[in-house]
Amino acid sequence: MSELPLFEDVAKEEVQHPIYKMIRDGDYGPERKVLLEWSDGFEDRDGKFCHEFQTSFEPCLWELYLHAVLKELQASIDFSYSAPDFVANAGEPFCMEATISAPPKDGQPAHGYSLDTLPTDFNRFNQDATIRLCNSFTSKVRKLRGRYSKLPQCEKKPFVLAIASFDRPFSHMSAFRPVISALYGLYHDEEQTIESGAQQMVSYNVSQVMKNASAPIDLGYFCSPEFSDVSAVVFSSLATWGKVRAVADNPSAKTIYTTYHPNPGLLHPKVKQTPKSEYFEHLLDGLCVLHNPFAKYPLRADTLSHARLAQGFVKPDGELDFDAPDDFLLMRSLMSIKGGGGSNA
Template sequence: MADGTGAVEIHAISKRRFDAYVVWARGVGPLPPITEVEWLEVKPAKVLATVFVDLTDRDLNSAVLAPDLAGKYRAVETLQSHTNIPDAVNGTAESMVRVLKNYNNARTQGDEKPSADFFAKVVKESKLHTRFKYLRDSPSAVAAKRLIEIAMRWYDNQDGSYVEQFQTTGFDPRVWELYLWAMLREAGYRVEQPKPAPDFLARGILGDFYIEATTANPPPPNLVVPLPETAEAIHDYIHNYLPTRFSGPLWAKLQKRYWEREGVQDIPFVIAVQDFHQDLSMTWSQSALFEYLYGVRIEEVESDGKVQKVEVPVTDLEWGDKRLPSGFFKLPDSEHISAVAFNAAGTLTKFNRIGIAAGMGEPNVTARHEGRRFANDNTGVEEEFSQVVSEDYEEDWIDGLTVFHNPNALRPLPFEALPGAAHVFEEDGLHRQFFPAGHLVTSTTTLTVKNGSGPTTSVAAH
């Protein structure tokens, strides 16, 4: 598609690529009810556009966007009441050409403010986190870096310490926060970042809720527990050790008593926890979190020649000299916690996959994502998968997220608040689970870098 002279090429692109640049732009307040149907680009992302249906009056409209002088993609022209989609695409393309020809003036908003630069070094090189340096410097992380560079222009440095922690001791927790922010925006929420806390206030058509992020972090070097290798060691690790890693951060958040703050007591409050205490430990984290939250363990019992799964109460957690109460949702004051959310896939590697799928990677870097998902036919069967990550690859930010609902919550979180997530809940005294088709269970990603005529290097990560 061109402007008649062939000077400007306008490409149809995927919603995935469009959102990689634009999903961050949602501010505060409820989102307008629209459905996007087409997405366009003047490469490389100089001008973007979308054609959408306004669900209020069924009008076919479009919006043209370009990066303002601070690098934030914002609307520069809005076109209304197109007759049909082909006319909408042609009219929008003409608008994109006009914007490009008057580019600097068209994209100037007049209220630009500098945003935080996550990669502007604020400490000595020796203090930088190894994974931050990997993100900053490694060819295999280029897609994640480019995606984060776009997102960071919209992210509020809420407590003034985000960049310093992102580069040093708080790298993993800050990536987890950034993941949650991305997930909420993709889910259609406008997201506020209250000061000083909780981390996020998600505002949507179906209601509002708070999310506070926390992480299970590495213990002191002398207390690191090696990853188990035998079946007996894995059982001990999952059922006795891992729950103790979740008890600390969740208990600490409970002691903050966020529900006593103005406004927080009125709507659901969710704690989102991630496990970074050891590389690859999150392979088993979700089942351990289930046990700690509900104070029950799922065991297989044979009766009359049949194997059945039964719930066994777990009153206390014991590991070494530690003895802690199990059943977080049974603790005093826990009724103020509506749910706990977890996603083993909410890591830097997810940013890389989504960045590659949005066309932000380099041609010499390939990624293969493999693991287990629930079948797409809603049978509830887990299936192995192996996919090359390309621009045809599909993955949502919410993919892999599980929400554990508190049966005693004073303000329950509706399932519809996060419909793309898996949900664990209590019904008739038993714990049940709902998994959307294709829900990600566990996975790893192998990134391969081809260095011209030199050696090929591969990196595996969650």
């Protein structure tokens, strides 16, 4: 087992991702150490991973994070197969394929933005994020049905899609709204809640989201047997550069962490502000496993179980229920005294 040479340049300077260059050149020794630790034991099966890490960054960051999560859960990973991304065993064998919710063509990336790009129409913001997530989900399902399901290492095992959101500036602010809408057809509407003066979040069922005036996209993938070949979705909107900074042992960093947590019975979440010197975030904070009640090969609840992550289930009466820590990390933002660049998620 060994770390990957992530920060030894193999990509030409002109095609390197700005966040990669920032981490490589900046005063981020503890953060580089985190990423190298996440890569320990990860096998670059096609010899392209370091190049892709240096050029595309976010998909590789998500894959490294998932590798670290599986190690934290003491799962064994068999890298002898070329696909899918993880053939694993954590008390039961399962397969996992990673993808991200990416920006549309010519859309703004999820890095290098300013406060001027903060969303103003949150419903449209959430709808657009849902569209991007749906695209990622259905694209991987096509690969599952066209290739992965025919591989012997995937036969008669739970198949998990792992999705992270990097679809636009401030993508972390959508939190779980897009994935809950896409999978379970349930939408939490903050704008209507505020306008109506309701004391509880206004939620309602949704069956479609409009890509444009004539292109509806169906929602509720886990509301019928149509996608029974997907056992669960592992999701995070916070497995970002901000996660790396949050878990890095760098107490002298001049950074303030603002975090949002559940506040049972109240409309507004608990909000905490903590300097880096006093801040602790677990690797799995903000991560959720969302189960498909129609799965042909269900993922057992204890397979990806941990005190710091959340799991979503549909109860027999059809109600969506979550098992999560009381202080589950809903959202995080960072404010540095001197510029750190990139995503502050």
